[in-house]
Amino acid sequence: MRNTFANAFYEIAKRDPRLFLVVADISPVASAAAFQKEYPERFVNVGVAEQVMVGVAAGLALRGCIPFAYTIATFTIYRPFEQVRVDCAYQNLPVRLVGIGGGVTYSTLGGTHHTQEDIAIMSAVPNMSIIAPCDPAETVAATHACIQVPGPVYLRLGKAGEPDLTSQAPEPFQFGKIRFIKKGRDACIISYGPIAKMGVDLAQKFEEATGRSTAVVSAHTLKPLDRAGIGSILTSYPLVIILEEHSCVGGLGAQVKQIAWDVRASCKLKTFSLQDKFIHFYGSQRELWTAHGLDEGLILSELKNS
Amino acid sequence: MLNAPEMKNLKDTFDVAAAKKRCQKFRKRILDISQTVTALHIAPAFSCLEVVDTIYFGLMRRNLGKDSDDTFILSKGHGSLAQYVVLEELGVLKKEELDKYCKPGGYLATHPDYGLPGIEASTGSLGHGLGLAVGMALADKVQKKDRVVYVVMSDGELQEGSIWEAMMLAPTLGITGLVGVVDLNDFQSLGQTSKVHPNFYPVLDKVQAFGWETVEVDGHDARAIYRAVISRSGRKPLMLIARTTKGKGVTFMENVPIWHYRSPSPTEYDQAIKELESSSV
Numbered sequence: 001m002r003n004t005f006a007n008a009f010y011e012i013a014k015r016d017p018r019l020f021l022v023v024a025d026i027s028p029v030a031s032a033a034a035f036q037k038e039y040p041e042r043f044v045n046v047g048v049a050e051q052v053m054v055g056v057a058a059g060l061a062l063r064g065c066i067p068f069a070y071t072i073a074t075f076t077i078y079r080p081f082e083q084v085r086v087d088c089a090y091q092n093l094p095v096r097l098v099g100i101g102g103g104v105t106y107s108t109l110g111g112t113h114h115t116q117e118d119i120a121i122m123s124a125v126p127n128m129s130i131i132a133p134c135d136p137a138e139t140v141a142a143t144h145a146c147i148q149v150p151g152p153v154y155l156r157l158g159k160a161g162e163p164d165l166t167s168q169a170p171e172p173f174q175f176g177k178i179r180f181i182k183k184g185r186d187a188c189i190i191s192y193g194p195i196a197k198m199g200v201d202l203a204q205k206f207e208e209a210t211g212r213s214t215a216v217v218s219a220h221t222l223k224p225l226d227r228a229g230i231g232s233i234l235t236s237y238p239l240v241i242i243l244e245e246h247s248c249v250g251g252l253g254a255q256v257k258q259i260a261w262d263v264r265a266s267c268k269l270k271t272f273s274l275q276d277k278f279i280h281f282y283g284s285q286r287e288l289w290t291a292h293g294l295d296e297g298l299i300l301s302e303l304k305n306s
Numbered sequence: 307m308l309n310a311p312e313m314k315n316l317k318d319t320f321d322v323a324a325a326k327k328r329c330q331k332f333r334k335r336i337l338d339i340s341q342t343v344t345a346l347h348i349a350p351a352f353s354c355l356e357v358v359d360t361i362y363f364g365l366m367r368r369n370l371g372k373d374s375d376d377t378f379i380l381s382k383g384h385g386s387l388a389q390y391v392v393l394e395e396l397g398v399l400k401k402e403e404l405d406k407y408c409k410p411g412g413y414l415a416t417h418p419d420y421g422l423p424g425i426e427a428s429t430g431s432l433g434h435g436l437g438l439a440v441g442m443a444l445a446d447k448v449q450k451k452d453r454v455v456y457v458v459m460s461d462g463e464l465q466e467g468s469i470w471e472a473m474m475l476a477p478t479l480g481i482t483g484l485v486g487v488v489d490l491n492d493f494q495s496l497g498q499t500s501k502v503h504p505n506f507y508p509v510l511d512k513v514q515a516f517g518w519e520t521v522e523v524d525g526h527d528a529r530a531i532y533r534a535v536i537s538r539s540g541r542k543p544l545m546l547i548a549r550t551t552k553g554k555g556v557t558f559m560e561n562v563p564i565w566h567y568r569s570p571s572p573t574e575y576d577q578a579i580k581e582l583e584s585s586s587v
Contacts, residue, residue: 041448044479052437052471059441062420062427063449064373067441082431083468087438091420091428 001157001194002100003030004136008143009068010035013042016147020044020060020067024053024075028100050079057095058087066094066147072106073099073115073156077122088152089127095152102132102156102193103245104274107285111278115156120250122154123223130222131175132156134196135165138220141173149175156222158194165200166218176221178229184215187239187303190230192219192252195245195289198296202243205300212239219252227259234265239306241270243299245289248273268306272299318533320364325528328363329355330582332391333555337578339387340569343408346416349553349565351388353491353525354380354458357548358388360531361456361487362396376453377442379427381435382460382489383417389424390414398424433466435459436486440476443484443543451483458487462494465503470516476543477517484543485535486518489525491552495566510547518545525550556581 010031013019021027021035022044036043046053050071057067069076076099077084088095099115106113122130129149133142139157146153166173169181178190182203191199196218203214217233219226234240234256242253253271260269274292281291289295336351358380362368366376380389390407393399399414403423406412413422417430427438439457446453463469476484488509492499500507514520519538523530525548538544552566553559556578559570570578 044444046471046475049471049475051433051468052440052475055434055437055468055472056441056444056475059438059443060445061441062438063442063445065445080468083434083437086428086431087434 001133001136001139001162002028002159004139005098005143005155005157006030006032006035008140012144012147013039016066017042018064018066020057020065022046022053022057022060022067022069024048024050024071026071026075026100028070050075051083054080054083054095054097055087058083058091058093061088061093061095062091066096068096068098070098070100072113073102073118074113077118077154078115081121084152085125089125092127092151094150096146096155097152098155098157100157101159103158103195104279104288105159105194105285107288108282110282111280114279116247116274116279117249118154118156119222119246119252123250123255127151128223129153130156131220132193132222133220134181134191134193134218135162137164137166138173138218142220145173145175156193162194163197165196173220176224176226178226178233179218179220180215181218182214182216184213186212186214186237187241188215188217188233188237189241189243190217190219190233190252190256191243192222193245195243195294198289198294199243202296202299202303205296206303209300209304222252225255230256230259231263234260234263234267234269237267239268239270239303241272241303243272243294245294246273247276249276270303270306318536320360320528320532322529325356325359325363328395329359332359332388332395333582334579335391335394336387337570337575337582339404339407341572341575342405344569346387346408346569347384347566348387348569349493349559350382350385350460350491352554352556352559353550353552354382354385354489354548355388355554356526356528357458357487357489357531357550358392360528361458362392364528364532365535366454366456374451374453377426377439377455379429379435379439379455379457380418381429381439381457382432382463383429385458385460385489386414386416386418389418393424396424432460432463433468436469436472439484439486440472440479440481443476443481444479446483447479447481454483454485456485456487458489460494461488461490461492461499461509464488464506464509473513473516473518481543482540485538486543486545488545488547489550490547491550493552493561493563493566495563497563513545513547518543520545520547522547522549524548526554
């Protein structure tokens with residue numbers, strides 16, 4: 001995703017001189033290097049100084065530019081949170097806040113480098129949009145979609161090695177709309193970000209085990225959340241499953257439960273999220289998910305019993 | 307940004323006598339407003355009034371068009387009345403809008419909001435203005451625009467770490483179209499700034515050490531402010547350290563912390579107006 005983002009950014013920025021890449025001592029590789037070389041004046045490394053990374057990005061936006069502020073997700077939004085809220089959101093400026101390694105991507109770097117509550121926090125900020133693509137192709141689409149959004153956008157990315165999930169998707173990416181990446185009739189898994197891969201695998205195994213046809217949806221735009229699209233799923237599928245690499249507090253699961261009440265949903269609704277706990281466990285990203293109960297085997301057996 | 311040779315040719319054309327009259331009028335206008343709202347920041351507005359007036363009436367180019375005009379950011383947003391009265395004088399803000407200051411139906415509040423007439427950035431939370439200004443000046447530099455961003459900060463505000471991130475960055479980026487002013491009134495909410503952080507003084511050499519051109523002036527001396535800015539080298543961003551008196555112009559408000567927030571009673575108001583009318587600030 002990191003490379004794909006960099007390549008997509010480079011392609012857009014070559015043609016659109018409004019784009020700037022403002023980084024805080026962390027840079028995407030791939031085409032970002034070419035961008036830095038070819039357009040040094042539009043590549044700004046502020047150093048380890050995230051407050052001014054976001055402040056400068058907002059200042060550029062005040063002059064009509066479209067800056068992408070880029071670093072590890074925790075440092076993109078937590079460290080300079082007030083610059084995010086006041087400079088970007090309160091002034092409703094087109095700053096693109098790119099968080100690499102969202103969720104627990106940086107599994108062995110520990111809790112200081114995890115964003116388990118970023119969707120909740122950013123969802124609560126007025127004017128903010130949030131996109132969390134599930135695979136490289138969606139990252140490209142999200143990067144392009146960013147350009148058109150008039151206000152600030154938080155782009156939550158994974159890091160590297162995410163497999164393709166959407167090349168066969170029956171629906172295209174559209175900002176603000178959920179997207180079926182696999183059709184199904186009897187159950188629907190809604191996910192976002194790299195953990196959607198587990199959703200796709202689960203759908204297949206659940207179908208094999210139970211014969212129940214299972215859809216998979218990428219809810220890539222977490223804000224504005226496609227309430228109508230999710231409401232429609234809740235009222236048309238007997239079993240809806242939410243799978244997310246985010247705390248159970250204020251993420252997609254919690255928001256879908258609110259929608260379920262509003263639409264008087266009668267489906268079974270299962271949410272699988274990270275726990276409301278910091279993780280003091282080290283291993284691969286998948287092993288960290290497992291430590292918080294996001295385990296394919298566990299989820300599958302729970303679903304089979306539902 | 308003007309380059310150095312051009313600057314030397316600039317004539318000192320700023321009418322200081324007119325500035326003095328304006329500032330006296332502004333102080334009275336602020337006191338008038340003070341009688342219609344319960345709490346406001348009179349003293350922080352009075353301390354930066356000559357600075358704001360000089361920037362708007364002497365230094366800024368304001369009639370070149372939206373994408374070419376110089377920019378003013380009041381990073382110490384709580385001094386907003388100083389900016390509002392100037393904008394009113396310039397006809398950017400209407401009198402009836404300022405009359406509705408902090409009232410339902412009005413849109414002007416204690417802190418400037420981006421998008422209102424003449425307001426180029428939302429401030430109020432301290433430590434934000436300089437970063438925004440660096441971003442704007444960077445855009446100007448990249449787009450090869452001859453513009454200057456003026457940003458006025460308070461001395462208490464310099465305690466915010468974000469200011470020093472921006473302070474470090476501006477010279478690194480080779481930004482020259484940026485003029486900062488520190489309203490050095492030596493007061494913050496809970497006391498004297500130089501006592502809260504004694505090792506931080508003098509301020510000038512700290513800023514200079516970060517690669518800025520610096521000059522310290524009497525912040526109530528319009529001529530000194532004007533000359534210091536127009537005679538800058540133009541090779542670095544400039545930080546003007548403006549020594550000021552908090553509550554300047556009304557003796558009982560000067561250097562008395564409570565006037566950071568308080569509105570004068572009718573008796574105090576009369577006394578303040580009387581003093582302003584009998585003295586030249």
